[in-house]
Amino acid sequence: MSDDQPVPQWSPTPDDIAQAQLTAFTDFVTTRTGIAFPDYAALWRWSISDVPGFWRTVWDWFDLGKERGAVLTEQPMPDARWFPGTRLNYVDHVVRNARTDQAAILVPTEDGALREISWDELLTRTATLARSLRSMGVGSGDRVVGYLPNIPEAVIAFLATASLGAIWSACGQDYSAHAALDRLGQLEPLVLITCDGYRYGGKIHDKRDAITTLRDRIPSLRATIAVPHVGLTVFESLSWDDVANYEAGTPGIDTVAVPFDHPLWVLYSSGTTGTPKGIVHGHGGVLLEHLKALGLQSDIGADDTFFWFTSPSWMMWNYQVAGLLVGATIVCYDGSPSYPAPDMLWDLAARTRATVLGTSPAYLLACAKAGIEPRREHDLTALRTVGVTGAALPASTSLWVRDRVGRQVAVSSISGGTDVVTAFAGGVRTVPVWPGELSAPYLGVALDSWDERGHPVRGGVGELVVTRPMPSMPVMFWNDPGEERYREAYFDTYPGTWRHGDWITLTSRGSVIVHGRSDSTLNRNGVRMGSADIYHVVDSLPEIEDTLVLGIEQPDGGYWMPMFVVLTEGTELTEPLRRRINQIIRNTVSPRHVPDDIIVAPGIPHTKTGKKLEVPLKKVLQGGSPSRVVTPSAVDDPGLIDWFATVRRPRN
Structure with missing residues (x-):
């Protein structure tokens, strides 16, 4: 995805900036440290360069009472300890x-x-x-x-x-x-x-x-x-x-x-x-x-x-x-x-x-x-x-x-x-x-x-x-x-x-810009891609209700990248629709993101909080047993897992 300079869809007004709690907090930090912050980015850089100083300032800004001793000890993660004694x-x-x-x-x-x-x-x-x-x-x-x-x-x-x-x-x-x-x-x-x-x-x-x-x-x-x-x-x-x-x-x-x-x-x-x-x-x-x-x-x-x-x-x-x-x-x-x-x-x-x-x-x-x-x-x-x-x-x-x-x-x-x-x-x-x-x-x-x-x-x-x-x-x-x-x-x-x-x-x-989970990475010829980039464009089509893209490493060393689509009621996956899906991916994201196959699915299983089951379904399509790969009680529609277990790569 290119890093050009798009036009903001919303920009803060002078009143937004003047009335923001963040502006008052920035003034508070400047008074305390003597450092001027011309913009948010400068304040952010200070907040991560002086981590204890930043969080002590947050503590004081919100008037949380008397803290005792150091703000942070044992800084290397995961051994950091915050406000010991407080x-x-x-x-x-x-x-x-x-x-x-x-x-x-x-x-x-x-x-x-x-x-x-x-x-x-x-x-x-x-x-x-x-x-x-x-x-x-x-x-x-x-x-x-x-x-x-x-x-x-x-x-x-x-x-x-x-x-x-x-x-x-x-x-x-x-x-x-x-x-x-x-x-x-x-x-x-x-x-x-x-x-x-x-x-x-x-x-x-x-x-x-x-x-x-x-x-x-x-x-x-x-x-x-x-x-x-x-x-x-x-x-x-x-x-x-x-x-x-x-x-x-x-x-x-x-x-x-x-x-x-x-x-x-x-x-x-x-x-x-x-x-x-x-x-x-x-x-x-x-x-x-x-x-x-x-x-x-x-x-x-x-x-x-x-x-x-x-x-x-x-x-x-x-x-x-x-x-x-x-x-x-x-x-x-x-x-x-x-x-x-x-x-x-x-x-x-x-x-x-x-x-x-x-x-x-x-x-x-x-x-x-x-x-x-x-x-x-x-x-x-x-x-x-x-x-x-x-x-x-x-x-x-x-x-x-x-x-x-x-x-x-x-x-x-x-x-x-x-x-x-x-x-x-x-x-x-x-x-x-x-x-x-x-x-x-x-x-x-x-x-x-x-x-x-x-x-x-x-x-x-x-x-x-x-x-x-x-x-x-x-x-x-x-x-x-x-x-x-x-x-x-x-x-x-x-x-x-x-x-x-x-x-x-x-x-x-x-x-x-967030591209999706890295543990379900799409990787074609050594180029890593995020599934979210594909979902962005395909899910916008009126014929598509939901989408899932997986990258499946094959036993022979090959790579298969299918896309599963749930169609809106009354829609069929015709050849013109298939070409339109591929074209919008090619033009909007890149040719590398075009899937190898488009397969109609009865639904896409999600976690209870709405996240697509990319990693478990990848394991299922690689031959993993659904009962070992996925815990049914954690899925919104467990029956769909069995359907994915029946999917085989089409012979093209």
Whole structure:
């Protein structure tokens, strides 16, 4: 992909820059250091050259209290230790934002209702639930788990758990009992917090059988607490209203101060190739990173409504909850983004007066193909940013947001991961947005692009690496003696440097282009290519619903690069359509990206968080047994794996 100089689709106005929290922070840094920063790039360079100085400044800017001792010791990764001797609790920095003039949480539903959770209710229920958990014997280091949809009770359960110094973990109820057990069961939790079911697509999904399975299969449980969400009765459980009641005059939250790196929550790898890895993050690292990412990078503050369409299974749920750390109102929605109409998410944004709305490239592309005009059909005058993650955002879809949502709306495409529960790069309020690109690396992220020998790559495709530690890197993997799996996951390829597993290009203007996962690399004649570049152009065709490209090394030394397409209803793969697909790839990306074969598939399997199963399916097509290569419970449609196992290379 060429590194020319495209025209930005959005540029900050002088007022945007003057009013941005980042501008005030930059002035604060200048006053402290005596260094002038002419632009964001200069500030970023300082933030990665003086890592301890940067994070101490973030700490002071957000007034996090008195830190003790050094900011960072043992800097070589993965042995970095942050703020040793400092004690804190994530929940204290939610409590300090309590207010009476706006809601803490908005709760819209598919049927048009909109409920508000006040800050008083949020904190009162958190306090009473924390006391109930303590009475059940839950203390610092114990585990409380949630099997819940994206409802406010999930937020309250997390805050109550964290306030005690206990460890929270959750997955959404779209996960089967088996998939939830693979994740939550390994923690040996004391308490399960759940609900009777959830509403999605106009239907009630009864989850009581799954709850029974979890309760029966996790012997460590002392209690199950059930939220009456859809009007069903969960037997042999405690009532949510009894253990998290809301009464005026309830005493405040009694938080437990814990070490900076004390576990806050456990998130999980996709689990498509085995038992999901439990990724543990600490109180202090998450607090610092999320304040920076939301307050400085995204310019989210007390006047904002922050709405990301997500689930407790996905790190973006944790990321959205962090809106409470900066005093924003957050939105909990457990319904469909496309029911009862394809533009439901835009309707929700209008109803909640969202200022920052988060979604996926797939949803935006579906809206574009459906001919939806959000700015004409909904009042989006409050909206200033559309956040996008989960996959690379094509330039054409980014431009659709400009033209159909609003030219005043900035697109913040972000890329990071569950591993650091944040973004490495994304939108910045003071930096332009270029179509199909992430505007800049985030402050404090020593992002680089390396070749296989560890040499920097500029203007071409390289491995995404992070060369200096970040406070939200995992404190450990669960059940990983000696940190063997942790070190293997990120530090084996380049010792002392974090390799994330994405292909990126760093442009001359400081932006970042993401090409897809490097562990599913397409490699023709020694030229490495990212599958996302193909998806960008093919998925824009109205006849195509979904796409998957794989590079298969053959036993005879050959190389086969098939593309699987899911066609829209009523479409056939005619020879003219086949030629048009190949031509648009050839003209828009390169001749090397043209697939060897185009094969119609009944569907493309994804992880529960929407990522295509490129690596497992490559192994299946190379002859691997589906039962050994893929864990069915981690896949949205496991039956599709068997179909891919029947695929053979066509004889041309």
